[in-house]
Amino acid sequence: MLAEKRILLIIGGGIAAYKSLELIRRLQDRGARVTPVLTRAGAQFVTPLSVSALAGHKVYTDLFDLTDEAEMGHINLSRSADLIVVAPATADLMAKMAAGLAEDLASTLLLATDTPVMVAPAMNVRMWEHPATQRNRAQLEQDGIGFIGPNEGGMACGEFGPGRMAEPAEIVAAVEAKLSGGPLAGKRILVTSGPTHEPIDPVRYIANRSSGAQGTAIARALAGLGAQVVFVTGPADVPPPPGVEVVAVETAQQMLEAVEGALPVDAGVFAAAVADWRVASASDRKLKKSRDGMPSLAFAENPDILKTVSRMPEGRPRLVVGFAAETDDVIDNATAKRARKGCDWIVANDVSPATGIMGGAENAVVLISDEGHEEWPRMGKAEVADRLARRIAAALDG
Numbered sequence: 001m002l003a004e005k006r007i008l009l010i011i012g013g014g015i016a017a018y019k020s021l022e023l024i025r026r027l028q029d030r031g032a033r034v035t036p037v038l039t040r041a042g043a044q045f046v047t048p049l050s051v052s053a054l055a056g057h058k059v060y061t062d063l064f065d066l067t068d069e070a071e072m073g074h075i076n077l078s079r080s081a082d083l084i085v086v087a088p089a090t091a092d093l094m095a096k097m098a099a100g101l102a103e104d105l106a107s108t109l110l111l112a113t114d115t116p117v118m119v120a121p122a123m124n125v126r127m128w129e130h131p132a133t134q135r136n137r138a139q140l141e142q143d144g145i146g147f148i149g150p151n152e153g154g155m156a157c158g159e160f161g162p163g164r165m166a167e168p169a170e171i172v173a174a175v176e177a178k179l180s181g182g183p184l185a186g187k188r189i190l191v192t193s194g195p196t197h198e199p200i201d202p203v204r205y206i207a208n209r210s211s212g213a214q215g216t217a218i219a220r221a222l223a224g225l226g227a228q229v230v231f232v233t234g235p236a237d238v239p240p241p242p243g244v245e246v247v248a249v250e251t252a253q254q255m256l257e258a259v260e261g262a263l264p265v266d267a268g269v270f271a272a273a274v275a276d277w278r279v280a281s282a283s284d285r286k287l288k289k290s291r292d293g294m295p296s297l298a299f300a301e302n303p304d305i306l307k308t309v310s311r312m313p314e315g316r317p318r319l320v321v322g323f324a325a326e327t328d329d330v331i332d333n334a335t336a337k338r339a340r341k342g343c344d345w346i347v348a349n350d351v352s353p354a355t356g357i358m359g360g361a362e363n364a365v366v367l368i369s370d371e372g373h374e375e376w377p378r379m380g381k382a383e384v385a386d387r388l389a390r391r392i393a394a395a396l397d398g
């Protein structure tokens, strides 16, 4: 139920705006209080009168409505809500949001708010698939905006594909999941991510090619399901997701300390590409070509963070998930790795250069547990993360 939840519904301009009328009804049936905002383009598809009659509330349409500016102001309007829903979210509105434009009431509200925002995109399939829209989608996801749909299907313009707005019932379900805190509400989950840097001297280090993309996507997905996420990250290429507690580290030893400091947790996901070795005695002065000749580096073994946590006699998380980056015999090697490390699940992937997975946008993984192995089709890293987060929620629920 959504009893007494305050939802600010921004209705953008698109044929799907007619579904927003049903959305208002359904949200109200669940007990929500809906304040509608209609963009100028939205008013081409549904009338302010029908929206306000259904919502039982004045519809806000213009930024420069002086009475309301004096009474409430656009900032209050956005902040007094529990959730902002944009449905339909047009390509134009998404672009404005991604760019941080504030040129009408809807975009100003969206820029001025600190309230969570969910968008239900609706547009022609070509517009959805256009690189500009996909760039904006990625940016908005990174900014913590939740997406509902779009769905695939026939569209008003006669084309077929992704771009149809999610059905009102689906939007209501997503809103309820968001406002009820999600299936991981109250759970604390640790995620390690990114590479580690092991210093040789103050200016040089040994690193690996991990971008941190998969670990970041997992932290974002877990937070999206309501978990309190502690995100321990090495120096990654991608920024950490919003809404998580970030502990930035550089070396494997620092990562272990940060992980131990984050315990206890309900689950730990160890997606970091931790260096197995460090330079035994890193120099605290820059190694000089002339003075020192060719340096010879002696290595020492780094602590195995996943193994340390998996084998903790006390305070072990209920669920420990490791990763296995393999180039050969993925399933056999990863199954052996799971036993060796003592974790519950291993998410294995083939990182041979030909797969383009390391540093790429997609992943093809095999989930290994005591029930055997399960191959997932190749999909985007965000989708892998969503699926894994839901599996973790189900496992912690039992």
Ligand code: CTP
Pocket: 192, 252, 270, 271, 272, 273, 274, 275, 276, 302, 303, 304, 305, 306, 307, 321, 322, 323, 324, 325, 326, 337
């Ligand atoms: N891992 C870790 N600490 C380390 C090394 C690895 O926590 N010092 C974790 C990684 O985060 C990952 C898993 O262990 O979840 C597997 O890492 P991987 O490098 O594939 O395994 P290794 O134990 O290093 O085995 P190998 O290099 O022989 O494949």
